[in-house]
Amino acid sequence: MMKISEIDWKWKSGLSVRPKTNYIVLHHAAAIACSPYQIDSWHKANGWSGIGYHYFVRKDGSIYRGRPEWATGAHASGKNHESIGVCAEGNYDVEYIMPDSQKDAIKELLRYLKLKYPNTTVKGHKHVGTTGCPGKYYPLSEMMEFYRNVIANESEELNVTQYEELKKEINTLKSRVGYFNYIDDNMNEAYKPTIEKLVSAGILQGNEKGELMLTTDMMRILTILDRAGVF
Ligand SMILES: [Zn+2]
Numbered sequence: 272m273m274k275i276s277e278i279d280w281k282w283k284s285g286l287s288v289r290p291k292t293n294y295i296v297l298h299h300a301a302a303i304a305c306s307p308y309q310i311d312s313w314h315k316a317n318g319w320s321g322i323g324y325h326y327f328v329r330k331d332g333s334i335y336r337g338r339p340e341w342a343t344g345a346h347a348s349g350k351n352h353e354s355i356g357v358c359a360e361g362n363y364d365v366e367y368i369m370p371d372s373q374k375d376a377i378k379e380l381l382r383y384l385k386l387k388y389p390n391t392t393v394k395g396h397k398h399v400g401t402t403g404c405p406g407k408y409y410p411l412s413e414m415m416e417f418y419r420n421v422i423a424n425e426s427e428e429l430n431v432t433q434y435e436e437l438k439k440e441i442n443t444l445k446s447r448v449g450y451f452n453y454i455d456d457n458m459n460e461a462y463k464p465t466i467e468k469l470v471s472a473g474i475l476q477g478n479e480k481g482e483l484m485l486t487t488d489m490m491r492i493l494t495i496l497d498r499a500g501v502f
Pocket residue numbers: 297298299346396402404405
């Protein structure tokens with residue numbers, strides 16, 4: 272189980288509610304070793320209410336909550352109203368390798384966020400601002416790919432009810448198979464193996480244009496069923 276350490280922050284001024292959540296923005300602290308308390312004091316010195324990130328992950332893998340998740344952060348100018356900020360301890364402009372403990376903890380946190388906010392995408396701070404953050408050696412593409420491949424409704428184990436419900440849904444789907452996308456770059460990588468398998472087994476057939484006529488929800492259900500060994 273992921274553990275988030277809570278700190279009783281003293282905010283200098285009131286926090287505002289973030290109106291929407293479209294992005295998870297990844298940062299590094301640009302400091303080889305630092306605590307969440309230091310970040311808070313640095314951000315207060317900027318004139319901010321307090322620590323601007325929503326999460327801070329240390330090299331040992333411990334995860335701290337900064338701003339409450341509902342609040343607007345102070346970490347990515349222009350995107351704060353629509354993003355959650357996740358900062359890693361370290362300076363990944365000069366440190367070549369992120370420790371596995373930290374990398375695994377960030378992934379665990381990302382999985383948790385994807386399940387809560389399935390329609391978000393991960394960006395590096397440098398993708399949304401003029402900065403080198405999170406540093407050229409931060410495993411940014413690895414994190415982005417990991418996030419894309421988390422299936423929003425993924426369950427580690429299906430219980431009997433879920434399984435029966437999914438089977439019912441799949442029968443409804445079978446009678447509707449015939450729109451959607453081709454198997455192309457737009458298809459979520461996480462769904463491709465299942466869809467390709469079902470196409471080659473003749474379970475899924477495209478229309479005369481080769482379109483598969485599946486929605487994202489359908490692909491997700493098919494993938495979950497596939498992982499549960501249904502096909
Ligand atoms: Zn940053």
